[in-house]
Amino acid sequence: MARVRGEEAVRDAPHQLQEPGGWEEEPPVPPLHDEGLGELPWTYGDDLLVALPRDPQTLFVYWDQARASVDAAFVGVRGARAQLWIFARGAQWDRVRVVDVALEARGWYVHDLEPGRAYRAELHVVGADGQDRVLPGPSIGTALPPKGPSPIIDDRFAALPWEVPLPKLMGPGVPGGPFSEEARTLLASLSGWDRFGHSRSGAAPSAPADRPTSPSRPFGGEGK
Amino acid sequence: MAAPRGYVALHLHAHLPFVRHPEYEDFLEEDWLYEAITETYLPLLRVFDRAADEGIAFRISLTMSPPLVAMLRDDLLMGRYARRLDQLCELSEKEIHRTRHDPAFHDLAHHYRQEFFELRRLFHDRYHRDLVGAFRRLEEAGRLELLTCGATHGFLPLMQQYPEAVRAQVAVAAAHHRRHFGKDPAGIWLPECGYFPGVEQVLAEENIRYFFVDTHGVTDATPRPRHGVYAPLYTPAGPAAFARDSESSMQVWSAESGYPGDPEYREFYRDIGWDLDFDYVKPYVQPTGARKNVGIKYFRITGKTPHKEPYSPQRAAERAASHAGNFMYNRERQIEHLAGTMGGTRPIVVSPYDAELYGHWWYEGPQFIDYLIRKVAFDQQVFKLATPGDYLRENPEQQLATPPLCSWGAGGYAAVWLDGTNDWIYRHLHKAAERMIALANEIQLPTPLERRALDQAARELLLAQSSDWAFIMKTGTMVEYAIRRTKEHVLRFTRLHDQLRAHQVDEVWLRSVESRDNIFPEIDHTVYRSR
Numbered sequence: 148m149a150r151v152r153g154e155e156a157v158r159d160a161p162h163q164l165q166e167p168g169g170w171e172e173e174p175p176v177p178p179l180h181d182e183g184l185g186e187l188p189w190t191y192g193d194d195l196l197v198a199l200p201r202d203p204q205t206l207f208v209y210w211d212q213a214r215a216s217v218d219a220a221f222v223g224v225r226g227a228r229a230q231l232w233i234f235a236r237g238a239q240w241d242r243v244r245v246v247d248v249a250l251e252a253r254g255w256y257v258h259d260l261e262p263g264r265a266y267r268a269e270l271h272v273v274g275a276d277g278q279d280r281v282l283p284g285p286s287i288g289t290a291l292p293p294k295g296p297s298p299i300i301d302d303r304f305a306a307l308p309w310e311v312p313l314p315k316l317m318g319p320g321v322p323g324g325p326f327s328e329e330a331r332t333l334l335a336s337l338s339g340w341d342r343f344g345h346s347r348s349g350a351a352p353s354a355p356a357d358r359p360t361s362p363s364r365p366f367g368g369e370g371k
Numbered sequence: 372m373a374a375p376r377g378y379v380a381l382h383l384h385a386h387l388p389f390v391r392h393p394e395y396e397d398f399l400e401e402d403w404l405y406e407a408i409t410e411t412y413l414p415l416l417r418v419f420d421r422a423a424d425e426g427i428a429f430r431i432s433l434t435m436s437p438p439l440v441a442m443l444r445d446d447l448l449m450g451r452y453a454r455r456l457d458q459l460c461e462l463s464e465k466e467i468h469r470t471r472h473d474p475a476f477h478d479l480a481h482h483y484r485q486e487f488f489e490l491r492r493l494f495h496d497r498y499h500r501d502l503v504g505a506f507r508r509l510e511e512a513g514r515l516e517l518l519t520c521g522a523t524h525g526f527l528p529l530m531q532q533y534p535e536a537v538r539a540q541v542a543v544a545a546a547h548h549r550r551h552f553g554k555d556p557a558g559i560w561l562p563e564c565g566y567f568p569g570v571e572q573v574l575a576e577e578n579i580r581y582f583f584v585d586t587h588g589v590t591d592a593t594p595r596p597r598h599g600v601y602a603p604l605y606t607p608a609g610p611a612a613f614a615r616d617s618e619s620s621m622q623v624w625s626a627e628s629g630y631p632g633d634p635e636y637r638e639f640y641r642d643i644g645w646d647l648d649f650d651y652v653k654p655y656v657q658p659t660g661a662r663k664n665v666g667i668k669y670f671r672i673t674g675k676t677p678h679k680e681p682y683s684p685q686r687a688a689e690r691a692a693s694h695a696g697n698f699m700y701n702r703e704r705q706i707e708h709l710a711g712t713m714g715g716t717r718p719i720v721v722s723p724y725d726a727e728l729y730g731h732w733w734y735e736g737p738q739f740i741d742y743l744i745r746k747v748a749f750d751q752q753v754f755k756l757a758t759p760g761d762y763l764r765e766n767p768e769q770q771l772a773t774p775p776l777c778s779w780g781a782g783g784y785a786a787v788w789l790d791g792t793n794d795w796i797y798r799h800l801h802k803a804a805e806r807m808i809a810l811a812n813e814i815q816l817p818t819p820l821e822r823r824a825l826d827q828a829a830r831e832l833l834l835a836q837s838s839d840w841a842f843i844m845k846t847g848t849m850v851e852y853a854i855r856r857t858k859e860h861v862l863r864f865t866r867l868h869d870q871l872r873a874h875q876v877d878e879v880w881l882r883s884v885e886s887r888d889n890i891f892p893e894i895d896h897t898v899y900r901s902r
Contacts, residue, residue: 184863185862186858187799197797197798197801199532199797200567200776200784200785201785201786203784205786207789209797253798254794263775287532289532290568293591293593293775294591295591296591296595297592297595298595301594303594303770304768304770305768307605307609307611307767309760309763312578313576313580313609316609
């Protein structure tokens with residue numbers, strides 16, 4: 148937010164600024180006009196697990212499990228404890244992390260992951276004897292951003308005339324966008340951007356494509 | 372001017388969260404808008420219009436975020452601002468009397484009186500209370516290139532699991548921009564420069580040609596960019612990514628070497644709302660009796676100690692001119708160097724800043740811009756001041772690549788908006804998004820009342836998604852207000868959702884909510900339908 152960021156900048160100015168007493172105090176917020184809105188719910192009971200990218204090495208996972216699902220998972224499991232399993236996409240989904248969690252925490256930051264890979268999460272109930280039950284609602288794949296310059300060097304250029312509206316270039320006559328299909332496919336496979344368009348709201352889970360180390364063929368079309 | 376060897380793009384991002392409380396006569400957080408108008412928007416308009424009137428060639432791009440536009444076009448808020456300006460004029464006259472025997476501050480009191488009366492004249496007589504129209508005219512006159520932003524500044528990377536919600540943030544913003552500025556937005560300031568691969572598809576659908584990313588958004592793109600941050604990249608769907616140049620940014624933002632920390636510049640934190648006798652300033656601070664900034668400040672930064680010397684507008688103006696010259700000189704050398712290394716490609720140096728830095732935080736910032744555009748026009752021939760749109764028009768061939776998920780927040784990714792202080796909001800925002808999408812998909816033929824409820828539900832969801840709330844929770848000031856706003860909008864959304872599901876929309880309550888959260892009167896909830 149502009150205003151507060153500016154405040155930070157000024158506070159960090161090389162010449163420390165005087166702040167009169169009371170500046171840091173939170174001013175009182177006028178009382179709420181009561182609309183009877185109540186409070187936010189503690190749970191939506193959805194059997195949901197969501198993984199969000201925080202930075203190249205950190206995934207934030209939150210969950211919202213129905214009470215019945217949790218109870219059912221724990222029934223009959225001796226010495227049961229909850230675990231968060233993290234899978235990374237390679238040739239297949241490989242388990243890369245297991246963390247004991249308290250379900251009541253409802254969220255967890257998973258640190259020190261490998262940048263630039265796609266991850267998904269599952270909640271498990273594991274018994275002392277190794278018995279394992281997965282809780283419903285595993286997360287869909289979420290990619291962490293790569294960190295540092297790309298190892299892929301492949302200079303391809305294209306011209307986009309300013310006068311031509313982009314939607315026109317995305318129309319039925321030019322499926323997929325302004326660049327050649329070959330170029331788009333390669334860019335998509337390099338970056339994983341084809342994930343977009345798959346919604347939690349209904350579409351099937353999907354995962355980004357693998358990242359090749361180099362393109363095998365040059366772009367076609369407008370490239371020079 | 373001979374053919375320039377490169378370009379400098381100065382971009383100002385003007386945004387404030389939507390804060391409008393008709394239910395209160397006086398509301399502290401509305402001051403964000405009033406202070407920004409007095410200290411940033413009116414002074415910038417004065418700089419731009421004066422230069423345009425004098426025929427000085429300059430080009431600057433400027434975000435006008437939808438919430439800011441909505442507030443600047445709101446009669447209630449503009450009426451309140453007019454009263455605030457009257458109060459400032461009144462106080463500045465009292466200050467002339469109070470300082471009549473104080474030679475150190477009397478001239479400064481005259482400075483403030485002249486300034487506030489001038490701003491009041493501009494607000495009423497030149498701009499007729501319509502600052503949006505004033506910015507629009509500057510774009511039509513070829514001086515500004517106006518950009519949009521997310522509809523409510525929602526941080527898109529943490530919304531990507533709901534593409535319909537991302538699309539709504541962009542599509543509603545683009546429609547709002549067309550409504551107020553009469554054309555497609557040439558570009559967009561992705562809220563917090565928050566990019567994730569794939570979002571360009573939505574931008575392209577709205578004919579948005581470019582956006583900004585922080586430096587690593589381009590340096591870490593795939594494939595590796597040939598020209599680093601000094602040329603844009605075309606993303607797969609066509610919109611170009613322009614990266615912030617860290618060198619020019621540091622000259623303004625840096626805590627160690629940034630211009631705004633110069634000892635001659637005005638000290639932000641010494642305001643008479645805090646410094647003077649309470650009974651004297653009481654009519655101008657909060658009705659609760661709590662003090663606040665009133666906008667009259669008599670000291671300069673001076674040094675690192677609490678001791679402050681009187682402020683001199685003349686000396687500060689000289690320093691602003693000097694800094695503008697320094698900024699230009701550094702860009703000349705930078706462009707000359709880059710042009711020699713880019714094999715015929717003309718470099719562009721992109722320098723984006725929060726608009727509110729200029730004037731509100733850095734009082735002399737508008738003067739700096741004034742001096743800069745004049746110096747660039749008359750004192751050098753190495754580069755031209757251009758917008759990203761200008762650059763793409765003149766240089767349509769660019770490299771194809773995809774930036775990584777990134778932002779311009781601390782750390783460069785999503786950590787500012789996703790940490791222990793604010794991560795609790797996402798389960799509620801995501802649930803509301805899921806419900807909104809379901810409502811839009813399933814209620815295909817709503818009654819007129821249901822349509823109003825659906826549209827209002829869309830407004831409440833958008834308002835809840837503002838990244839400003841999570842940012843405030845993280846930074847730790849005004850947290851109570853940010854939490855309250857997040858909860859209120861989610862809860863209003865939820866009530867609307869439940870009423871729609873039960874086919875029992877409370878029309879009286881709906882009308883009151885429509886009246887209060889009145890952003891985007893043109894909204895169409897079907898923007899949330901899945902494709």
